[in-house]
Amino acid sequence: MLMEGSPNDRLTFGKMGYGCKHYRRRCKIRAPCCNEVYDCRHCHNEAMSMQRNIYDRHDLVRSDVKQVICSVCDTEQPVAHVCVNCGVNMGEYFCKICKFYDDDIEKRQFHCNDCGICRIGGRENFFHCRKCGSCYSISLRNNHLCVEDSMRHHCPICYEYLFDSLKDVTVMKCGHTMHSECYDELIKRDRFCCPICSKSIMDMSMAWKRIDEEIEATMMPDEYRYKKVWILCNDCNDTTEVYFHIIGQKCSHCESYNTKTIAPPILPQ
Known part of the structure; x- marks a missing residue:
């Protein structure tokens, strides 16, 4: 009735x-x-x-x-x-x-046929990235690194499925995604590497410059001053031999300090 x-x-x-x-x-x-x-x-x-x-x-x-x-x-x-x-x-x-x-x-809900679900925020403010498999803000059109199905996985921090999550999502420099609140928490804890691929999640050039200055001001003991180690750069995947320093090892290819030692320095006998 x-x-x-x-x-x-x-x-x-x-x-x-x-x-x-x-x-x-x-x-x-x-x-x-x-x-x-x-x-x-x-x-x-x-x-x-x-x-x-x-x-x-x-x-x-x-x-x-x-x-x-x-x-x-x-x-x-x-x-x-x-x-x-x-x-x-x-x-x-x-x-x-x-x-x-x-x-x-x-x-401002709208249905995305490519996603197959409804999104919020106004259709005019989003585009569907077919490779990433999800709708992104138009500010990211031609301005993000595509990772196939990057939204169809769980947040690497809280493990909630991202594709249809109600929470805001951040697309990192490497193209991987996580909840914005998890991203912010990561930054607060001074963690600047992607939990998935270990690449830097933002422009770290200023941080690398500060490390340059700190290394220049910190003299290594004589027995280590000319010792070298092999490193793998998480940012460019280059492997190279560099001088060992207690503060960090700089990639000679992309100048990143986001590196890890893969062969230790040979100590004097």
């Missing part, structure tokens, strides 16, 4: 008044995998993660949802934008592909 009032009043009734910590919406979903009712798929996944370990996740596939329950009149029905009983929009934004509802349209 339809609610009284104008068609517009019926559609907007209860807007932003229902939902969960993830989305404001006027419906719940029935999870086809376990037949239980949840506010959204994230609520389902979080509940399942409390019961199983991270390697045995029981995640809901959004496109598999077939039934929803209107939060206004409690009517269960096939997925649709408008409730068949009371006539309210169950979500101001609705995607029939993702079976996704959200009343908070200030997020």
Whole structure:
């Protein structure tokens, strides 16, 4: 039975008044995998993660949802934008592909056909990188190092799957990705290497200059002054022999100090 009032009043009734910590919406979903009712798929996944370990996740596939329950009149029905009983929009934004509802349209949701899921932030502000396999900010168009399927893996810090994460993601200089908050924490701890490939995650030229100055001001003992070691540069992958210094070894190819010793100095007999 339809609610009284104008068609517009019926559609907007209860807007932003229902939902969960993830989305404001006027419906719940029935999870086809376990037949239980949840506010959204994230609520389902979080509940399942409390019961199983991270390697045995029981995640809901959004496109598999077939039934929803209107939060206004409690009517269960096939997925649709408008409730068949009371006539309210169950979500101001609705995607029939993702079976996704959200009343908070200030997020500027849009569906990316290449990603196969809905994104937020406005379609005009993003482009889909086919090699990386995800939508990126237009500021990164022709301005990032492509890594195949770089978003289709877990954050190397918190291990949450990045592709459909609700958190902001940072694309590092090397092209690998992690949550922005995890990236910030890494920097706070003075860790400047990618946890995946060990390359520098930002422009380190000023830091390398400071190390140059520190090495110049720090004389090595006579027995080490002319000793050499073989190093591998994490930034350019070059292997070279350089003079050993306790502060660090500089790559003679790219001038990075992001190096590791692969052969120790030969000590005097």
